[in-house]
Amino acid sequence: MASSSPAENGATTRPWRLAHENPFSWETLPYVCELFVHLVSLELRLLHKRSKLGMIWTLVNPIVQLLIFTLILGRVLAVEVRPYPVFLCCGLLCWNAFSESLTMAADSIVNARNVLYQPGFRPFMMPMVVVTMGMIHFVLSCSILAALLAYYRVPLGWPVVALPLLLAIQGLLTLALAFPLAALSVSFHDTKHLLSVALRFLFFLTPILYATDTFPPVFHLFYAANPLTHLVHGYRAILMDRAWPDWFALSGVAGASLLALIFGYRFFESRRFRFIEDVE
Amino acid sequence: MNAVVRVDNLGKRFRRYPAPRARSIKEALLIGWRQTEPTDYFWVFRDVSFEVPPGEMLGIIGRNGAGKSTLLSLTAGLLQADEGSIRLRGHVSALLDLGRSLHPLLTGRENIRTSCLLNGMTNRQVDERVDRIIEFAEIGEFLDAPVRTYSSGMKARLGFAVAIHSDPDILLIDEFLFVGDQFFQSKCIERIRSLMQSGTAVLLSSHIAAKISDHCDRALWLGKAGVRALGRPDEVLAQYRADAEVEAPRLSPS
Numbered sequence: 208m209a210s211s212s213p214a215e216n217g218a219t220t221r222p223w224r225l226a227h228e229n230p231f232s233w234e235t236l237p238y239v240c241e242l243f244v245h246l247v248s249l250e251l252r253l254l255h256k257r258s259k260l261g262m263i264w265t266l267v268n269p270i271v272q273l274l275i276f277t278l279i280l281g282r283v284l285a286v287e288v289r290p291y292p293v294f295l296c297c298g299l300l301c302w303n304a305f306s307e308s309l310t311m312a313a314d315s316i317v318n319a320r321n322v323l324y325q326p327g328f329r330p331f332m333m334p335m336v337v338v339t340m341g342m343i344h345f346v347l348s349c350s351i352l353a354a355l356l357a358y359y360r361v362p363l364g365w366p367v368v369a370l371p372l373l374l375a376i377q378g379l380l381t382l383a384l385a386f387p388l389a390a391l392s393v394s395f396h397d398t399k400h401l402l403s404v405a406l407r408f409l410f411f412l413t414p415i416l417y418a419t420d421t422f423p424p425v426f427h428l429f430y431a432a433n434p435l436t437h438l439v440h441g442y443r444a445i446l447m448d449r450a451w452p453d454w455f456a457l458s459g460v461a462g463a464s465l466l467a468l469i470f471g472y473r474f475f476e477s478r479r480f481r482f483i484e485d486v487e
Numbered sequence: 488m489n490a491v492v493r494v495d496n497l498g499k500r501f502r503r504y505p506a507p508r509a510r511s512i513k514e515a516l517l518i519g520w521r522q523t524e525p526t527d528y529f530w531v532f533r534d535v536s537f538e539v540p541p542g543e544m545l546g547i548i549g550r551n552g553a554g555k556s557t558l559l560s561l562t563a564g565l566l567q568a569d570e571g572s573i574r575l576r577g578h579v580s581a582l583l584d585l586g587r588s589l590h591p592l593l594t595g596r597e598n599i600r601t602s603c604l605l606n607g608m609t610n611r612q613v614d615e616r617v618d619r620i621i622e623f624a625e626i627g628e629f630l631d632a633p634v635r636t637y638s639s640g641m642k643a644r645l646g647f648a649v650a651i652h653s654d655p656d657i658l659l660i661d662e663f664l665f666v667g668d669q670f671f672q673s674k675c676i677e678r679i680r681s682l683m684q685s686g687t688a689v690l691l692s693s694h695i696a697a698k699i700s701d702h703c704d705r706a707l708w709l710g711k712a713g714v715r716a717l718g719r720p721d722e723v724l725a726q727y728r729a730d731a732e733v734e735a736p737r738l739s740p741s
Binding site: 222223224225226227228237241242245249252253321322323324325326327328391395396397398483484 | 493501502509510511512513515560561562563564565566567568572573574575576577579580581583584587588589590592593597600601602604605606607609610659
C-alpha cells in the first residue's frame with residue numbers, strides 16, 4: 208500500500224488548525240485543483256447525460272437568437288453595420304456567457320446543498336465551476352462565430368491572439384458578480400428572479416444589437432460605465448476590424464473586476480457558515 | 488497531551504429570527520432590512536471542553552436536540568464556533584450525511600470518485616483504493632448503474648465505504664454507523680477498529696446507550712447547555728439512564 212497509515216504519518220506531530228479553517232498551503236494546492244477539475248468535468252458529463260445531443264443544445268439557443276435578431280433588426284430595421292450577423296454574433300455570444308453564468312451562479316450553492324456536508328468540500332468552488340462552465344460554453348459556441356466569419360469571408364488578423372485575454376477579463380468580471388449572487392440567493396429566494404429582470408435591462412443597455420457610434424456623446428459616458436460595453440467592443444474590434452482592443456478601457460474593466468472579486472469573495476466567505484442553516 | 492482533537496470552552500448558538508422573517512429581497516425592502524437579521528440567539532451548549540487522543544473512540548450521548556450533530560458539524564468545520572475553539576491535527580473524514588451527497592444521475596463508479604475527492608483524496612489515491620472501496624460497499628452489478636436506481640441501504644454503504652477508506656486521522660460518525668444488515672455492520676466495526684489501531688480518533692454520536700457502551704473508550708454526555716458527564720462509558724451511561732428515569736415521569740402525560 209503506497210499510502211501510509213495515520214500512525215505512521217504521525218498526526219500528533221502536525222500543527223494544530225482550527226476546525227472551520229482550511230488554511231491555504233502549497234501542499235493542498237494540487238488536491239484543490241484536482242477537485243476543481245473533477246467538478247467541472249462532472250458538470251460537462253451531466254450535460255451529456257441529461258440529453259443525447261448534449262453539447263449541441265448549447266449551440267441551438269444562440270443560433271435561434273441569431274436568426275431572429277438578424278431577420279428583425281438586420282432586414283426590417285436595417286441596422287447600418289455590415290456584415291450584421293457577425294456583428295450581432297460577437298455581442299450575443301459574449302452576453303450569453305455572461306448572463307448564463309450569473310443565472311447558474313445564483314443557483315450554484317442551492318444546487319450543491321447535498322455536498323455541503325462533506326468536510327472536504329469548499330463552497331467557493333461552486334461559483335468558480337459555474338463560471339468556468341459558462342466560459343467553456345462560450346468557447347464552444349464560438350464555432351458559430353467561426354462559421355459566420357468564414358461565410359462572410361472576414362479575414363483574421365494578428366489581434367486574434369488577444370482573444371484569450373479578453374475571455375480571461377470577462378471570466379474575472381463574471382466571477383466577481385457570481386460570488387455575491389451565489390451567497391445572496393441562499394438567504395433570499397427571489398435573488399434569481401431579480402437577477403433575470405436586471406439582466407433583461409442590461410441586455411438592451413449593452414450595445415449587443417446596435418452600435419453606439421451614432422449616439423450623441425452624452426450617451427457615451429453612460430455606456431463607458433458598463434463594463435460589458437468594453438468587452439463587446441473589444442471582441443468586435445479584434446474580429447471585424449482586425450484592430451487591437453482598447454487596452455486602456457479593458458485594463459480599467461480588469462482592475463475594477465479584480466477589486467470587485469476580492470470584495471465579492473470576502474462577502475461569500477463571510478456568509479459561508481450560514482449556508483447549511485439557510486439552504487432548504 | 489498527545490491529542491488530535493482539542494475542544495476548549497466551545498459554545499455554539501443558533502440564530503432566532505423574527506416571526507415574519509424576510510426570505511426574499513422584495514420582502515426585505517418592504518418590511519425592512521432589519522427583518523433579515525436574527526433578533527436573538529439560543530445557546531445549544533457552552534463551555535464544552537475535551538480532548539481526544541489518537542486511537543480513541545469517544546461516544547457522544549444525549550437526548551434529541553442536545554447538540555450532538557452540531558458538535559460533529561463544528562468538528563467537521565461545517566459550522567463556526569461562537570465561543571471557544573476546536574483544534575484539530577490531521578485529516579478529517581465525516582459520515583454526517585450517508586449517501587445524500589451522491590448524485591442520482593451519475594453511476595456508482597462516478598460517484599465514488601466524486602465522494603473520494605470531496606473526502607480529501609487525490610486522484611492517485613482514488614485509483615489505488617477504488618477497488619477496495621467497491622469491494623467493501625458490496626454494490627455488485629449496480630456499480631455502473633445510476634445511483635437513482637440504488638436502494639437507500641446501497642447508498643449508505645457506498646458513503647460509508649468511501650469515508651472509511653480515506654484514511655482519516657479523525658473520523659466523525661453521526662448515528663448512522665449502524666446501516667445495512669448485521670453482516671455489513673460488523674464489517675464496518677472491524678474496519679473502524681483497524682483504523683483506530685493505526686491511530687485514527689473516532690467521534691461517534693448516538694442516542695442509543697448500548698452502541699456507546701459496546702464500542703467506545705470514553706463517553707461524553709451532552710445535556711442541556713453543556714457537558715453533563717465525561718468519563719468511562721459505563722459510569723456516564725449509568726448517570727444518563729438515571730437522569731432519563733427522573734425525566735421520564737415528567738414527560739409522560741399522566
